Amino acid sequence: MNVIYNFAEGVLPFAWADYKFMVNAFIAILLIAPLMGILGTMAVNNKMAFFSDALGHSAFTGIALGVLLGIHNETISLIAFGVFLALVITRVKNKGKASSDTVISVFSSTAVAVGLLVLSYGGGFSKYSAYLVGDILSISALEILGLLITLIAVVIIWAFIYNKLLIISINRELAASRGVKTALYENIFVIVVAVVVMLSIKWVGILLINSLLILPAASARNIAKNSRQYLASSVAISVICSVCGLLISFYADTSAGATVVTVLAVVFFATYLFRKK
């Protein structure tokens, strides 16, 4: 990491590069943004915007579970609960007759309520309120390494499941008739999304994580004509907006996550105006 710090200080001619926490945040953003850009494409294709929102909100219960079970590392209980909830929602959605937004809403509100109930016991909620907006400036070198490993793993898994997910996103029955195990690939995808969302939530925040996942892909959809353009522009929009947002937040002294999402929203509306009719 020291090499990177020295590099940043020496090469980047900006005031922010002198601060270690800013360089850390910068690298972290460069890892989180492509992750969100990649996964977002399929989340949007499969109309899972509300699903990932619910997943983010369920982080409260994940933390609460960790507290109840006495697990020291919150990330473990977060991921475990996130994966569990993602699989349960997917199963209920595919089996049940209720419309999927109703199913997701029920799970989402239950997870938020139970989480808040446990965490607020004895008036101790303020300790956890940092999770609401997240704080990317507090990320450590070790945690950055964790994100890097996650990014590599996601890209590898992605390469294996991409074609299957794409045909499922066109039509499930068509995919099944071509011999694709739809439930298996859907489950792999929601597990990956759950793990990535839960790993990033501490830095991005419960309220903003879904915007980071959905907005780049939604913007890319406005301009892309094929799957390659879609993925490439989603990742590019995600990375550029995240970096811009982080730097603006440094100079304007605003919350990093909120600034990033605002920049993403501006780009979404701009691409919406220029979308291909």
Next chain:
Amino acid sequence: MASENGCGLCKIKVDKIGVKKGTDVLLSDVSFELHCGELTALIGVNGAGKTTLVKSILGEIKHQGTVSFESHCGQKLSKITIGYVPQHLDFDRSAPISVEDFLMIGRTVSPVCFIKKKKISRELDEILETVGCKDLKEKRLGDLSGGELQRVMLANALYPTPELLILDEPVSGVDASGSEKFYEVISDLKQHYHMAIAMVSHDLGIVRDYADNVVLINKSVLKSGNAKSVFSSDEFSQSFYSLSKEAEE
């Protein structure tokens, strides 16, 4: 009526297919043969079990009986490759997926967004030309007309080359010129590919013009033969004209 590539000797035997749902009998003892190089039309009134039969042949629902393939030299295969063109593909028309992406999915394991192999790309040019969609490769799926989409679905069903191609009311909701073009392509395929084609259709005019054989079903096979003999049969008039009389009354 064997064509130049379809030897007419290979046959797909649909043998005693039966389907029950609870106590309702949807199909019972449905047997007929499909020959390569021939188009067999499956006709029948609404609720006669045509779609159920297609799903049974595709192996999507539990059924009794078997579907087997026998090559011209008498060799039997229990598993055959079936190409299927659905009646109507319900999908998100705003999705950024091109015709090339769509057709490439089934042909390669490498992600179609990263790697576009030239060999496969050339194969796609050929197959798109066969179905009369030469210039559509770069177009988004959602931008295709109804007729174009069905021909792209047909191109999709032709890989891997099937022994049996099933068309489930392939042009319902497609305009007249789109429908005509589709059947021209089908006639062409029949000539040049070694496969049997089964088509579910409501359009008796199309059936008369394009089908080599007709199978009239209502829970079971009522009548089969060439279009002329089936259309002039009592079973046919009972099935279709009694309905129109009821409607008139």
